[in-house]
Amino acid sequence: xxxxxxxxxxxxxxxxxxVAGKILAEAAFLQGLNTTQSxxxxxxxxxxxxxxxxxxxxxxxxxxLIEKPDLLVILNNKSYxxxxxILNSNGARTILIYDQDHAPPPKGKVxxxxxxxxxxxxxxxxxxxxxxxxxxxxxxxxxxxPLDKTNVSQAIQEAFxxxxxxxxxxxxxxxxxxxxxxxxxxxxxxxxxxxNIFIFCFPLYL
Amino acid sequence: MPLADYKQYVAMDRLPxxxxxxxxxxxxxxxxxxxxxxxEIPPDKTLLANGIGCSxxxxxxxxxxxxxxxHGRTLAFVTGIxxxxxxxxxxxxxxxGDCSAxxxxxxxxxxxxxxDIVTIVINNFNYGMTGGQFSPLSPYNMITxxxxxxxxxxxxxxxxxxxxxxxxxxxxxxxxxxxxxxNYIKESLGKKGFSLVEIVSPCPTYYARYNKIGTIIQQLEWxxxxxxxxxxxxxxxxxxxxxxxxxxxxxxxxLPDLYQHMHKGVEVRKR
Amino acid sequence: MTxxxxxxxxxxxxYAAVNAGARxxxxxxxxxxxxxxxxxxxxxxxxxxxxxxxxxxxxxLAAVIGASLGGTKAFTxxxxxxxxxxxxxxxxxxxxxxxxxxxxxxxxxxxxxxxTKFSQSDVMAVRWGSPGDHSLIVLAPSSVQxxxxxxxxxxxxxxxxxxxxxxxxxxxxxxxxxxVEIREPGELNLYxxxxxxxxxxGYLPYGSLHNDVPVMSNFGDKHILRVxxxxxxxxxYSSDNPRVAEELVQRLARxxxxxxxxxxxxxxxxxxxxxxxxxxxxISARASLEAVNTANNxxxxxxxxxxxxxxxxxxxxxxxLCSGAKKILVVEANRGQVREQLISCGIPPEKLRGIxxxxxxxxxxxxxxxALKEENS
Numbered sequence: 015x016x017x018x019x020x021x022x023x024x025x026x027x028x029x030x031x032x033v034a035g036k037i038l039a040e041a042a043f044l045q046g047l048n049t050t051q052s053x054x055x056x057x058x059x060x061x062x063x064x065x066x067x068x069x070x071x072x073x074x075x076x077x078x079l080i081e082k083p084d085l086l087v088i089l090n091n092k093s094y095x096x097x098x099x100i101l102n103s104n105g106a107r108t109i110l111i112y113d114q115d116h117a118p119p120p121k122g123k124v125x126x127x128x129x130x131x132x133x134x135x136x137x138x139x140x141x142x143x144x145x146x147x148x149x150x151x152x153x154x155x156x157x158x159x160p161l162d163k164t165n166v167s168q169a170i171q172e173a174f175x176x177x178x179x180x181x182x183x184x185x186x187x188x189x190x191x192x193x194x195x196x197x198x199x200x201x202x203x204x205x206x207x208x209x210n211i212f213i214f215c216f217p218l219y220l
Numbered sequence: 221m222p223l224a225d226y227k228q229y230v231a232m233d234r235l236p237x238x239x240x241x242x243x244x245x246x247x248x249x250x251x252x253x254x255x256x257x258x259x260e261i262p263p264d265k266t267l268l269a270n271g272i273g274c275s276x277x278x279x280x281x282x283x284x285x286x287x288x289x290x291h292g293r294t295l296a297f298v299t300g301i302x303x304x305x306x307x308x309x310x311x312x313x314x315x316x317g318d319c320s321a322x323x324x325x326x327x328x329x330x331x332x333x334x335x336d337i338v339t340i341v342i343n344n345f346n347y348g349m350t351g352g353q354f355s356p357l358s359p360y361n362m363i364t365x366x367x368x369x370x371x372x373x374x375x376x377x378x379x380x381x382x383x384x385x386x387x388x389x390x391x392x393x394x395x396x397x398x399x400x401x402x403n404y405i406k407e408s409l410g411k412k413g414f415s416l417v418e419i420v421s422p423c424p425t426y427y428a429r430y431n432k433i434g435t436i437i438q439q440l441e442w443x444x445x446x447x448x449x450x451x452x453x454x455x456x457x458x459x460x461x462x463x464x465x466x467x468x469x470x471x472x473x474x475l476p477d478l479y480q481h482m483h484k485g486v487e488v489r490k491r
Numbered sequence: 492m493t494x495x496x497x498x499x500x501x502x503x504x505x506y507a508a509v510n511a512g513a514r515x516x517x518x519x520x521x522x523x524x525x526x527x528x529x530x531x532x533x534x535x536x537x538x539x540x541x542x543x544x545x546x547x548x549x550x551x552l553a554a555v556i557g558a559s560l561g562g563t564k565a566f567t568x569x570x571x572x573x574x575x576x577x578x579x580x581x582x583x584x585x586x587x588x589x590x591x592x593x594x595x596x597x598x599x600x601x602x603x604x605x606x607t608k609f610s611q612s613d614v615m616a617v618r619w620g621s622p623g624d625h626s627l628i629v630l631a632p633s634s635v636q637x638x639x640x641x642x643x644x645x646x647x648x649x650x651x652x653x654x655x656x657x658x659x660x661x662x663x664x665x666x667x668x669x670x671v672e673i674r675e676p677g678e679l680n681l682y683x684x685x686x687x688x689x690x691x692x693g694y695l696p697y698g699s700l701h702n703d704v705p706v707m708s709n710f711g712d713k714h715i716l717r718v719x720x721x722x723x724x725x726x727x728y729s730s731d732n733p734r735v736a737e738e739l740v741q742r743l744a745r746x747x748x749x750x751x752x753x754x755x756x757x758x759x760x761x762x763x764x765x766x767x768x769x770x771x772x773x774i775s776a777r778a779s780l781e782a783v784n785t786a787n788n789x790x791x792x793x794x795x796x797x798x799x800x801x802x803x804x805x806x807x808x809x810x811x812l813c814s815g816a817k818k819i820l821v822v823e824a825n826r827g828q829v830r831e832q833l834i835s836c837g838i839p840p841e842k843l844r845g846i847x848x849x850x851x852x853x854x855x856x857x858x859x860x861x862a863l864k865e866e867n868s
Contacts, residue, residue: 036497039668043497051497051668076781077856078634078667078774234728264691264713279719280728285710287560288719288729289553290583296550300557300565303541304515305711308561326553329546482541 018071019159020080023147024097025089027064029134033173034147035066038154040169041161042070050078063092070159085158087150088112089133094120111153113146131192137185145185152189157196224257226250229266231283238277240348242436244395244421248342249278251398252311255406256284267310269298271318274348278313292323295330298337299478306336306479309409316343317355320378324356327378331385333478334413340405341378341416344423352426363430379418383471388413390471394420394443397467404469413477420447420465494673500638500664501526501568503671504594505534507642508566510676513592514540515565517554519547519573522606523662524596527568548573552580556589560718562684562709564646566592570662571600571613575620581655582621585743587718588697588705590649590656590684594642597661599851608851609662611773612825617657618802624740626747628656629802630755633776635669641799643674644755647682652747653704659801661824663774663853687714698725703746748803755799757808761787765794767866768813771822772798772829775854779822782859791867798829806836813838818866822846822859 021038023031032053039051053066067080082100086108094101094117100108107127112119114130131153137145148170155161170186171179230253239245256266266284270276272291279286285308289297298310319327319341330337346364347353354364354371357378361370382390389411391404401419408415422428422439433439450468453461476484498506505527508516516531518524528544535542541558545551551567558565569577574595584591597613599605617629628648632638642658649656685706687694694714697705708714717727722736730736761783771779776797783795796812798805813819813833819842821830827845834840846862848854 036668039497043495043670048670049497052663052666075669076784077777078669079663079853079855081855081857231728264715265711267710277729279717283715285715286717286719286727287557287710288721289556289587290579290720293549293553293580296545296553297557297560299543299545299550300515300517300554300559301561301710302557303543303554304558304561304563304565305709308711325546326550329550482536 018069018073018075019085020083021068021070021085021087021154021159022065022080022083023068023087023089023150024063024065024093025087025146026092027062028144029064029089030144030147031064031066034151035068037166037169037173038068038070038151038159038161040172041165042068044165044168045162047072048075050075052079063090063096065093070161083108085109085111085154087154088117089146089150091117093117109158111150129196133189136188136192140188141181141185145182148182148185149189149192152186152191153193156190156193163190224254226253226257228263229253229256229282229284231281234281237281239274240425242422242424242439243274243348244344244419245275245278245342247395247398248275248313248340248401248419248421249281251402252313252340252405254402255409258406259409261309261409265308267298267301267308269294269310269312271312271314271323272349273315273318274344275313275315275342276318292318292321293326294318295323295326295335295337295339299330299333299335302336303479303482309338310336311338311340311409313340313342315347316341316345316357317347320356320376328381328385331382331387331414331416334386334388334475334481336412336477336479337414338405338408338411339414339416341418342421343378343418344421344427346423346427348423348426352423352430358427362427365426365430379416379470382414382416386414386475387416387471388473388475388477389415389469391416391469392418392420392447392467394447394467395422396440396443397447400467411474413475420467492675493678494675496671496673497668498635498639498671499526499666499668500632500635500660501596501666502530503635503638504568504642504658504660505530506673507639508592508646509534509538509540510673510679511564511643511646512676512681513564513566513646514538515555515558515563516540516567517543517545517551517558517565518567518569519545519551521548521570521573523598523665524568524570524573524594526665527594527596548576549579552577552584552591552593555591556580556584559589559591560710560716562712564590564650566594566646568594568596570596570598571616572603574613574616578620581627582623582625583720584655585621585625585627586623586720588653588707588743589718590653592642592645592649592656592658594658594660596665597659599662605851607662609774609853610825610849610851611661611775611823612828613659614801614823614825614828617659625743626654627802628652628654628747628754628800629659630656630799631659631772631801632664632799633773633797635664635667636671637799638664639671639673641755643679643681647680648754650682650684651704651753652750653707654747659773661773667774686712691715695725696727697723702750703742751800751803751805754803754805757799757805758797759794759812760784760797761794762792763794763812764815765792766817767791767793767820767863768816768818769793769795769820769822769859769863770798770809770813770829770833771795772801775822775824778854778856779859781856782863785856785860786863791863793863801829804832804836806832809833810836810838813842816842818842818844820844820846820859820862820866822854824848824854
């Protein structure tokens, strides 16, 4: 059965959107899944809006970028403007995860698939704002994306060698704990091997 | 003393050249071939690279390796060659327009990097191949086909520029001073790093004609009188300097060249 | 050994170049190709190669040509504005027949455009940017794996044909991270440049031809090499003889155009006898593929043609495949540069419909799908 997750992480530059996306993709890669990752590129990464998109699938990923996310993580208010079209048109299917202290959804826009968590403040409490995305990764893998926790930890360790890695793993584990508190939400099913579409493609000879 | 075997570098069968009677390019080529022969650099380890223009045709009359690329870029091409084949002795023979106008940035950066290249600039004060337009090296107020009432722009001293940029060897001479020319080229062939020999040369067809310098003999005499040793020039006051140009060795030093710098860089990284 | 790794398109290009044997990189920083320049500044010295950052793109390609003439596989990477500067020396590389690889990571243009944003609008510029008649090879990757494979292929083709080869990547692929199978040098088929073997005396650099490609020595070899951007004879000395000029310029085109079967062939997906065919390349081909796949799962009968060699344009094959189709959709993020090429092949313009996007964003599968459904209804 097809099991594909399209995830977008959106926040301010400096919150680690790019590296968190890379870690998620690496963890999926370690698990033998197909994955692609892309991120905003430009002046935005230095403080403005910054996003990272990750696709994780048990099948070949044909189009590697994301039109409509299954999971949308929002860590700053500015992101709502950017994702308004997606949240309004596809709101029923996209699961919104937001920082309840810093990025509550605009009034009247909350649907039944929106969940608030203490993300940034939690990261500040145990490490620094730089760990915010790791907390979010803990929540995502705890509740939705069926990735092996050891793979995520390993990917974090590879992205941040040494002490920083341990701090970030702590943030990730804190995210898992937050997820545990909301376990009735859990919908994840383990990945199974899917169909490969690329083998149906064949080269021509001139 | 008999002349060294300079003909091993010259494609005698391709002569006569396309240059005008009285042009200095052939004289400079012979001086270069003599300097190469005296330095005993084998033709298969010699690369002559040219710019575009009259002096760019020098490569059509040599028997060593020859490169002829795009206008002004010669030094950039040869930088690439030297980095992968450091054992080659590379001589870039450029015209004043090629080197000081379109190729100015490559000239400065090659001198700054101190790439191991002998650069010979044949300065005939104008673009000969296209009909005698002024170059950045044409002196102020001189007549050319694009400055019929006198060049309105000041000129630039490539030798001083090479000095400031970091070249290891800088000298200037003229076509009249044949022995000095060969000696300067030979000296620069023995150097590591960027060296510049500027050779002032007559252009009988355009520059000399437009500025009424006279016959080719008078042009050579003009070079002899106007270009005075640098020591004498430096003793002159500013008013006197107006009427003269200097010749001689401006810089002779041994700073590490690009290849040495890069090699050092690798060692530092490995440590 | 084959290693699997998650890499960006730019990283894949740099690793591929090293594994293909490139040991010289000269470049100039430009978004979105910068990562290639940065990675090469590490990879080249650690593999006994040379990295140099030049004063501009003109000098970068000049140094690459110089290094290649010295016998080293060499390459550079740039984007639109830098490519414009390189055009001058691409002409020279074609004329004097120097193998070299240029990676053009397309960004939004004209001019500085939007430095960080995507476009596919350099299709014509890479082919016709340099004056004069000559042929040229341009390859277009559509995935990070392709960035790796086609970069290796680009080096092979440049050595085989002694010509500049351009890899037409784009800003979206450059920063896309995907799984890549890295085949290491032992696993790769690498083409080695032919070297002259005859007597040193009387050697003619352009005198002995192998499939219309000269067997040339390198600078510093015993066989003396003479190259000039002027029209030249077999000896490498210049000539203004009309017959020499005609023969040279015709050979420059012939040596590539007559051997097109050696270039990467297009991919075909879906039904070959389809009424509706989508033609695309680069990242737009990925959107097209998803759209075609979805449409066929819903019962439509569509096919998709992905161009991997863009120049010389595979006219014969494209025409043959598209001859049965009632409608051909050409998906590309520009005003229709490949579509023009389909018209040149002899496909009637009324059969063609362009899906073009010029807002610096990638074409999405749903855009292609809705066009497919419109054409089918």
